[in-house]
Amino acid sequence: MIRYALTRGALLLLGLFVASALIFLTLRVLPGDVAQIIAGVNSTPEQVAAIRDRLGLDQPLPVQYGAWIAGIFRGDFGSSLLTGAPVVGELVQKGQVTIPLGLMSMVIALLIALPFGVVSAMRRGHADGTALNIGAQAIAAVPVVWAGMMLVLVFAVWLGWFPAQGFPRGGWSEPGLAFRSLLLPAITIGVVEGAMLMRFVRSATLQAGGQDFVRTAAAKGLTRNQALIRHGLPTVGLSIITVLGLQVAGIIVGAVIIEQLFSLPGIGRMLVTDVGNRDLPKVQGELLVLTGFVLIIGFVVDLVHRLIDPRQREAE
Known part of the structure; x- marks a missing residue:
């Protein structure tokens, strides 16, 4: 029974890892620019670029994903881009x-x-x-x-x-x-x-x-x-x-x-x-x-x- 529980636990962790990767990648292909939404419709390209740099949205996807997963292991799911609340x-x-x-x-x-x-x-x-x-x-x-x-x-x-x-x-x-x-x-x-x-x-x-x-x-x-x-x-x-x-x-x-x-x-x-x-x-x-x-x-x-x-x- 213990071996079975450990095996199923390993599969659970694998499933969570795969799910996290799919969630992360799927959200990145949605239309729209988060930085543009935060900056507003009358913002300049420089303002949008500054927001994207501040939020780390200009980093490669593997870097963004790694930072997100590392935060989860610390119990930190990040903060809201719009309100800043945890x-x-x-x-x-x-x-x-x-x-x-x-x-x-x-x-x-x-x-x-x-x-x-x-x-x-x-x-x-x-x-x-x-x-x-x-x-x-x-x-x-x-x-x-x-x-x-x-x-x-x-x-x-x-x-x-x-x-x-x-x-x-x-x-x-x-x-x-x-x-x-x-x-x-x-x-x-x-x-x-x-x-x-x-x-x-x-x-x-x-x-x-x-x-x-x-x-x-x-x-x-x-x-x-x-x-x-x-x-x-x-x-x-x-x-x-x-x-x-x-x-x-x-x-x-x-x-x-x-x-x-x-x-x-x-x-x-x-x-x-x-x-x-x-x-x-x-x-x-x-x-x-x-x-x-x-x-x-x-x-x-x-x-x-x-x-x-x-x-x-x-x-x-």
């Missing part, structure tokens, strides 16, 4: 919105997918099971933006149960208000992602129900559903853990969109703004943090899968 401080501040939003969305998705997916599989061929399956397929096809707009219209505008937009200025120093501000956005992401995950839970449950050990348990006197619950569902958990790791990417993408819709001051909204401003150090840091989060989740999922699945340990 990128790390901005990420920590905005992460107080994005991370709770992602965690809440994941919990809601699981609360939807697990029970309804299992019930849909156990009630296969019945009207209620068919209705659940059709409903999941319909909701999974709904764009998260449209779902968010409908939920705002119903629960924020008509019913007034939740704030339509914004996050308290005091942040989590006002925990009740902060939680209410994130709940409707989290429900928006969680419902759509939960519908997608529910379809997989249903398929995995049906597959488990067809295994020999489940049929043997049923032959010994258990009903089909009893055999499935006692002996089949534990095997479904392994598959769900793997797919849940993949769902994290969808939740992050959803968070970027939803933060715009609900005017939440998170990393996703900051990323969209910084891309428009061509604030390269901030965009680099934001993309690397989001990518690293997805890679780390995959690393953790692999380790958990290895720990709870004896077949993989026996294969060593």
Whole structure:
């Protein structure tokens, strides 16, 4: 297990290195001149050149990349080109919105997918099971933006149960208000992602129900559903853990969109703004943090899968 963890850890670091290089190079081919944006439209070529020299933008790309990576190893992601504020401080501040939003969305998705997916599989061929399956397929096809707009219209505008937009200025120093501000956005992401995950839970449950050990348990006197619950569902958990790791990417993408819709001051909204401003150090840091989060989740999922699945340990 230790050797496996070290191998996966090495692959994680390699993945982060490759991701950092791709992020750095991709941002350099975007149209627009950062120095020109900072200097303004009425600036002279000399002023633009001076800004480019001060920010190190006139250095060769390998030198710029090396300086960025060296700073990351020191815990320094650089400073904003437009405001001069440290990128790390901005990420920590905005992460107080994005991370709770992602965690809440994941919990809601699981609360939807697990029970309804299992019930849909156990009630296969019945009207209620068919209705659940059709409903999941319909909701999974709904764009998260449209779902968010409908939920705002119903629960924020008509019913007034939740704030339509914004996050308290005091942040989590006002925990009740902060939680209410994130709940409707989290429900928006969680419902759509939960519908997608529910379809997989249903398929995995049906597959488990067809295994020999489940049929043997049923032959010994258990009903089909009893055999499935006692002996089949534990095997479904392994598959769900793997797919849940993949769902994290969808939740992050959803968070970027939803933060715009609900005017939440998170990393996703900051990323969209910084891309428009061509604030390269901030965009680099934001993309690397989001990518690293997805890679780390995959690393953790692999380790958990290895720990709870004896077949993989026996294969060593």
